[in-house]
Amino acid sequence: MSDPISVFVEEIQASRKYRSLRLPEDLLRDLLERELAAGRSQKEAEKLARQKLHNIVAPYLGDPDYPQAKLLLEEAFAFGDPALQKQVCTRLLQAHASTRERLPFLEEFYLALFSVTGRPGSILDLACGLNPLAFPWMGLPLSIRYFACDIHQPRVDLLNHYFQLQGLAAVAEQRDVLADPPPYHVEVAFFFKEAHRFEQRQRGCNRAFWQAVRARWLLVSLPSVSLGGHHSLRDRQRRLVYGVLQGLPWPVVELEIGAELVFCIEKGDEAQT
Numbered sequence: 001m002s003d004p005i006s007v008f009v010e011e012i013q014a015s016r017k018y019r020s021l022r023l024p025e026d027l028l029r030d031l032l033e034r035e036l037a038a039g040r041s042q043k044e045a046e047k048l049a050r051q052k053l054h055n056i057v058a059p060y061l062g063d064p065d066y067p068q069a070k071l072l073l074e075e076a077f078a079f080g081d082p083a084l085q086k087q088v089c090t091r092l093l094q095a096h097a098s099t100r101e102r103l104p105f106l107e108e109f110y111l112a113l114f115s116v117t118g119r120p121g122s123i124l125d126l127a128c129g130l131n132p133l134a135f136p137w138m139g140l141p142l143s144i145r146y147f148a149c150d151i152h153q154p155r156v157d158l159l160n161h162y163f164q165l166q167g168l169a170a171v172a173e174q175r176d177v178l179a180d181p182p183p184y185h186v187e188v189a190f191f192f193k194e195a196h197r198f199e200q201r202q203r204g205c206n207r208a209f210w211q212a213v214r215a216r217w218l219l220v221s222l223p224s225v226s227l228g229g230h231h232s233l234r235d236r237q238r239r240l241v242y243g244v245l246q247g248l249p250w251p252v253v254e255l256e257i258g259a260e261l262v263f264c265i266e267k268g269d270e271a272q273t
Ligand SMILES: C[S@@+](CC[C@H](N)C(=O)[O-])C[C@H]1O[C@@H](n2cnc3c(N)ncnc32)[C@H](O)[C@@H]1O
Pocket: 056, 057, 058, 061, 098, 099, 126, 127, 128, 129, 130, 131, 149, 150, 151, 152, 155, 175, 176, 177, 178, 179, 191, 192, 193, 194
């Protein structure tokens, strides 16, 4: 007979809400095991693990229709028209709140970031969502080494499809970056709009995670205003970031572009190019 953790994992993976995402088993186990290790009953632990999973997957942020998105990209690239390709990328970036909010500032966003870091030859996009579809606005050559990680398999598949059509030396992979940080050495790592959710999943986890990222620059972004746009979140986000960094010798350059605060953290880890 299966143990209760495996039963929970199977239930989530088969559920109507999550089955199309093909979530990694390790993530689901980790969520439940941590609640059980905190001394909760099986029932309570499963309830909390489900709540955390909802917050991690954040279905309320939105998704494109993935099969249709692949077709749209194929059509745009078949025409060989960069303007049309950008149009389709824009439409897809609009489907998810994180990238939708960044869209009006996209070119300015990457210009500002790379004016701090220099134009990178390698990028690691952690918990990437649909952000790699913003590549046409990054002002980077196709020869860049671009690694993207997310837990959401349809997103990962779509990104690999796009990378191939675009002719990029890039790979998207399904990975729980918290439980299993990527081993790649890069010049610049993006960790956009997710650090606050990591704290909700596991309080204090950002410190070890940021230490594990092998990048010369780690760019952490957080929303500077609440979703409705009414409340400033700047002080709260600064407390989070500087709390994580306490005692670490890494200089930080702060930027604010649109409604996004970006902390450019110079870790100084050597990139392997
Ligand atoms: C709020 S969205 C941000 C997307 C992107 N970074 C951006 O700002 O455009 C968070 C993304 O992180 C992914 N995610 C959450 N936890 C993760 C983890 N532990 N490892 C990898 N991806 C994760 C989610 O699937 C989602 O695509």
